[in-house]
Amino acid sequence: MKEIELKGTKRTETGKKATKLLRKEGLVPCNVYGEKKGENGLPEALSFAVSMRDLRKIVYTPHIYVVNLVIDGESHTAVMKELQFHPVTDQVLHVDFYEVNDQKPITIGIPVKLNGLAQGVRDGGRINLSIRKINVTAPYQVIPEHLDIDVTSLQLGKSIKVGDLSFEGLELATPADVIVCSVKATRASRSAAAAAEAGN
Numbered sequence: 347m348k349e350i351e352l353k354g355t356k357r358t359e360t361g362k363k364a365t366k367l368l369r370k371e372g373l374v375p376c377n378v379y380g381e382k383k384g385e386n387g388l389p390e391a392l393s394f395a396v397s398m399r400d401l402r403k404i405v406y407t408p409h410i411y412v413v414n415l416v417i418d419g420e421s422h423t424a425v426m427k428e429l430q431f432h433p434v435t436d437q438v439l440h441v442d443f444y445e446v447n448d449q450k451p452i453t454i455g456i457p458v459k460l461n462g463l464a465q466g467v468r469d470g471g472r473i474n475l476s477i478r479k480i481n482v483t484a485p486y487q488v489i490p491e492h493l494d495i496d497v498t499s500l501q502l503g504k505s506i507k508v509g510d511l512s513f514e515g516l517e518l519a520t521p522a523d524v525i526v527c528s529v530k531a532t533r534a535s536r537s538a539a540a541a542a543e544a545g546n
Contacts, residue, residue, distance in 0.1 A: 347489050351414045352400055357393040365440075372398050374438050378415060378424050380445035391442075392417065398438065405429065405438055408457055412486055415443060423447070425454055425486065446486045453519050454489060455479035458526060462498035466529030471502040475527050480508060481519035488515045495526065502529050 357364070357375060365375045377391040394417045404411050404426060415422040424443040432439055446452050457479055464473050480493055493513060500506060509522030 347412045347486065347491060348409055349414060350404055350411045351416060352396055352404070354394040354396040354415060354417045356418050357395050360393055368395050369437075369439075374398050374401050374441060376441045376443060378417070378422055378443040378445055379427075380422070381447075392422075394418075396441075401438060401441065405441075409491060410454065410456065410489075412446070413443065423486075425452060448485060448487060451483050451485050451517075452489075453481055453483045454486075455481050456489065457492045459492040459494050460497050460527060461494050462496050464497040464500040464529050466500055466502035466504065469502050470532055471529040472532050473497065473500075473527060474530050476505075476525045477520070480511075480526065482513070483517040483519050484515055490516075497527060500527070500529050502531055504529060 354376065357368075360375075368375050373395040374397075376394050376396055378394065379391050394415075404413060411426070413424050413426065415424050422443075422445050424445045426441060427444040428442040429438060430440040431437065444452065458475065458477065460473065460475065464471070467473050482489065482493075490513075493511075495506065495511065497506065505525045505528035507522060508518055508520045508524045508526060511518065511526070
């Protein structure tokens, strides 16, 4: 995973009025959840704010990052866990980060990268990517930037499911029966098959 630094300042005031003022100043309210738990046993959040300009680097990108959050000079190694967007403008409203360490595995969605020209595509079909990310569980330092999937031998009408895949050091958290990609028949491939059958 790529690493990036993000600077923020602690938020002393929370609530709708305070967050509205932050957004007017070009800042985005965020929380980082760590090992520390409150009286109710739930992870305790550290509230902070970062500039939208800096946040863009990790939000509007296909890459996933380990983020070195520097909040008022204090460092936290974290990953982005949840994003809230405005339903109309797509503006980032809120971000939750989750603190990580070398020992504790995390679960995170990793982008899928299809490699090779599928046999089914050579035969006139069209490859269809059904999911863009697969959830994996592993210590953050062994998580790759993307998951390489070789589709060279994928035949027309066939698919690759999560259960067909394995990656060293990673536990796949997406259900095994979820289809990752498939080769669909096209009109051209059906015509070619019909012509080949008629010729036999």
